[in-house]
Amino acid sequence: MVHTCVVAGCRNRRTPGTTLSFYRFPRDPARKQRWIAAVNREGWVPNDGSRLCSTHFISGKQVKNPRSPDYVPSVFTAAPLSPEMKEPAAPEMLDKQEARVEAANALLFLQGQGRSSTGEQVHVEHPKEREKEAIAEESASSSLSTDEDYEESVSDSKKGRFPQASGNFDDLLKVLKRENQALRESVEKMSLSENSLRNDAEKVKFYTGLPNFFVFETVMWLLAPHMDVTKNVKLSKFQQLLLTLMRLRLDLRNQDLAYRFGVKVSTVTRTVHRMVNIMSSTLVPTAVFWPSRAELRKNLPAALRTSHPDCAVIIDCFTVPFEEPVSWGNQQQSVVPSSQGVGTSYNVLKYLIGVAPQGVVTFVSRGVLGNVSDKSLAEGCGFLCKLLPGDIVLASCNLDIADSVAARGAQFKIASSYQGETFGGLDGSPLPDSSSETLSVQRHVERVISMVKRRYTMLTGPVETPFTTAPERTSNLSTFDKIVQVACALNNLCISAAPLE
Structure with missing residues (x-):
């Protein structure tokens, strides 16, 4: 398409070789109005083809900087001649070429290159030279920027603007x-994305309690079919599971998790409750179950094979x-003030x-x-419904359930009673230095319980x-x-505890 300059008296046209x-004309209304005023054609309004x-700019090109004199066309003193009618003199072309080189040098210097494209250091000797270099620099910057209002010239000479x-x-x-x-890479490493966890077992363990990403993927594979992801849910299935595990693992506040995942606090609350319900109905029956008597005897630790071969649970x-x-x-139970703090029986759950001799949790009430x-x-x-006649139930402390266990045909035994000693419990009291198997049993169950809490x-x-409110009608369990x-x-699913032997 051939374009003709809209300035009155200007005969310049876009022709091959120009x-x-x-x-x-600019899209910005204020700047566009200034261009129309500069053209000074009464009643005239530009269209898309104008x-x-x-030639109507001082430097020979428009500049986007509002402080530049070429932000608005200003050369209208006389009708300029087209290049086909008058070719610029050789000195004029040399001056323009030198100005372009100086502009490129100034731009490279500001970008931290430390040297000019011609191999010479840029020097500023007096104010006039500084003014010329500033104008050249601004001109070069405008030529390198992306301007929506700018159409590149078809001239081959301008395609290689700064060859040096x-x-x-x-x-x-x-x-x-x-x-x-x-x-x-740095942002990816600091993020909580799937890729950042895949090859970092320590990070997986810290945030989820699981030993590695393979176990995390296994849990994800079990839960994914039961997780619904709709347009209204801003978190992916991976993020929902990770957020919930971080809530359980680190006991982070909902506000903290909302900041980390970029969602609202209400979204975090709904996600945690929904994921806990899914894991309770899907994961718990798979991972927490009462093994058969044959399976228990087959994998019974050596420390109990002679003393308690029929041990079913600790x-x-x-x-x-x-x-x-x-x-x-x-x-409803009110909190009763007590000097014993949270250890009182009135403000605790x-x-x-129950822990199998092998070290895994087989029952929790x-x-x-x-x-x-x-x-x-x-x-x-x-719990009593799980017992079979002949089973032995071990405990590390005296629990008042011997009669109830005996009614099921099983036996209740206290590990510490064999040596007549009182051993430390879950309150953190010290344990005596003993290598007996009863002490080993006691430490074993305490180790499993404390490990679950630490994890x-x-x-x-x-x-x-919110987690202790009335449960759903279909369940007698609180959240x-x-x-x-x-x-x-x-x-x-992890390595819960060391074996008894």
Whole structure:
């Protein structure tokens, strides 16, 4: 398409071989109005095909800098002649070429190259020379920028604008590409993305409690079919699982997780509750189960093969403090102030946990208020129904359930009673130096329980009120009960404890 300059009296046209550039009128309304006023054609309005040639700018090209005199065309003193009618003199062309070289040198110097494209250092001797170099620099910058209003000239001479500086620009581009790649790798390493966790087992262990990414993928594979991802859910399945595990593992506040994943606090709350429900119904039955008697005897540790060959489970109780009164149905227990703090029986949740001799959790009850007796807890949680006649139930401390266990045809034995000694419990009291098998059994169950709590800090409490509210009608478990069971299931997927022998 042939363009003609719209200035009255200007006969310049875009023809093959011309050295002129033709510019559209700016899209910015204020700047466009200034261009129309400069053209000074009464009642005239430019259209999409209107063009203004480069001879109406002081430097021969438009500049986007509002402080530049070429931000608006200003050369209208006389009708300029086209290059076909008048060729510039040789000295004039030499001056323009030198100005372009100086502009390129100034640009490279500012970009930190430290040397000019001609191999000479750029010197500024007096104000006039500095003014000329500033104008040349601004001109070069405008020629290298991307301007939506600019149409490049078809002139071949302008395609190789700075031949001397091309090598330096290539080097600069390579440096910038390397820096960009390094920054991308750094951001990826600091992020909580799937790629950043895949080859970093320590990072997986710190944030999720799982030993490596393979176990994380296994859990993901079990849960993915039950996880719904819709347009309204901003988190992917991977992010939903990671967020929930971080909540259990590090006991992070919902506000903290919202900042980390770039979502609202309400989204974090819904995600944690939904994922806990999914893991409770899917993962817990798979990982926490009561083994058969044949399986127990087949894998019984050597320390128990002679003394307790019929040992089915090692049990103990642990407590978790909560923040406010727990309300389940019509039952509500108020927090009673006590000098003993969170260890009192009135402001804690009490759980019965069963550990197989091999070191995995095989049973965990729902939480009850701490003032409930051991017998009531054992009879109400379904533990006794797991026992078979002839089974031996070991405990590291005296639990008042011997009669209830005997009613099922099983035997209840206290490990510490064999030597008549009182051993330390879960309260952190010191254990005596003994190598007996009974002490080994006691330490074994304590090690499993403490490991579950250390692996998932949320189990150390205090339990937040939203997790202890009334459960759903279809379940007698609170959300925190499900969290305890999920923590035990995840623990069973790891190396939970050292074998007894």
